[in-house]
Amino acid sequence: MRALGEFLRNRRTRLVRAELDLPPVGRGRTTGLRREEVAFLSGVSVTWYTWLEQGRDINPSREVLDAIARTLRLSGAEHAYVVSLAGYTAPPPPAAPVPEAAPRHVQRLLDALAQSPAYAVAPDWQITGWNAAYAALYPNVATVPAQDRNLLWLVFTDPYVRQLLPDWEVTSRRFLAEFRAEAGPRLGEFGYLIDRLLAASDHFRAGWESLGVERFASRERLFRHPVAGELLLEHHQLTPQDHPGLHLVVYTPVREADTATLRRLLAAPPVSIERTEENA
Incomplete structure (x- = not known):
């Protein structure tokens, strides 16, 4: 779970707060969410999310990982990577319109x-x-x-x-x-x-x-x-x-x-x- 924790922490610190309608923190810092903010937005406890980032031996459900992926604004590839690290099958890619002519x-x-x-x-x-x-x-x-x-x-x-x-x-x-x-x-x-x-x-x-x-x-x-x-x-x-x-x-x-x-x-x-x- 260590790789999963490192990845979530990396993506959490890169988020732009204004894009989530959150004000700057500290000395006007505009990037990065607090762990408690991610936990609240994802519907999990702060302690549990902290353990997840620390790579502790816990078993997050697929639903929880999906919620965290949405909170962290993960791309489709990043979302698939996160759930695969936890042992789940990657979600299917979103259906895209098929062009009438080959690209x-x-x-x-x-x-x-x-x-x-x-x-x-x-x-x-x-x-x-x-x-x-x-x-x-x-x-x-x-x-x-x-x-x-x-x-x-x-x-x-x-x-x-x-x-x-x-x-x-x-x-x-x-x-x-x-x-x-x-x-x-x-x-x-x-x-x-x-x-x-x-x-x-x-x-x-x-x-x-x-x-x-x-x-x-x-x-x-x-x-x-x-x-x-x-x-x-x-x-x-x-x-x-x-x-x-x-x-x-x-x-x-x-x-x-x-x-x-x-x-x-x-x-x-x-x-x-x-x-x-x-x-x-």
């Missing part, structure tokens, strides 16, 4: 993965950004209407995707199980997408009714491109720390031949595809 630094990261098809998806699997390699693998991503640029929608309704995936029956079911697992308690927020897919795809309806749930795992994926032929790529998923609502999906070549094929694909003229929605 610039995320798009730059996607572009830097020049030889690896990569894209970013929001919690509802709306595709918010992609790189040139992904557009070469799946040209429709750049031309599909924005409201349809959703990974789950495209997997179940775009005939090109079905041709691109020789194991489409298995892959589409797995994608659906992973979507359910990722959505978790937020699944109700995505009713608009589920309703559209239930009406558009018999295969989606059958998969949805099976209630499959499966966590994502990196794995090899086989693609059959109409120009490049077969590509064996490894499927990875990353989450930016500063945008936890986004997932970056990256496909890396497994074999040297796949690397060469991707290079040729990037150098080739774009594939011309006439896209039609079908009941998948």
Whole structure:
């Protein structure tokens, strides 16, 4: 508990009193709270809070630590650090709005993965950004209407995707199980997408009714491109720390031949595809 006590004492002495509507103390000192002030504002006894700062072997509850974190105006990272020192799970980060387009630094990261098809998806699997390699693998991503640029929608309704995936029956079911697992308690927020897919795809309806749930795992994926032929790529998923609502999906070549094929694909003229929605 010593590290916890030292951290709380450090943050207590750095607070600006005016920001908490407190007057200066002593010889006009404008920073730092007294221990009794922190204790009062946090709803704990002065003795108990003093022991906490002294690093004594006491067991503060999660609720008390949360109250002290609010009093000390701790940031989200500082709050998580405090509760972790006491052995508790860090609080979830506050929900932030997911941008309609990938932030610039995320798009730059996607572009830097020049030889690896990569894209970013929001919690509802709306595709918010992609790189040139992904557009070469799946040209429709750049031309599909924005409201349809959703990974789950495209997997179940775009005939090109079905041709691109020789194991489409298995892959589409797995994608659906992973979507359910990722959505978790937020699944109700995505009713608009589920309703559209239930009406558009018999295969989606059958998969949805099976209630499959499966966590994502990196794995090899086989693609059959109409120009490049077969590509064996490894499927990875990353989450930016500063945008936890986004997932970056990256496909890396497994074999040297796949690397060469991707290079040729990037150098080739774009594939011309006439896209039609079908009941998948």
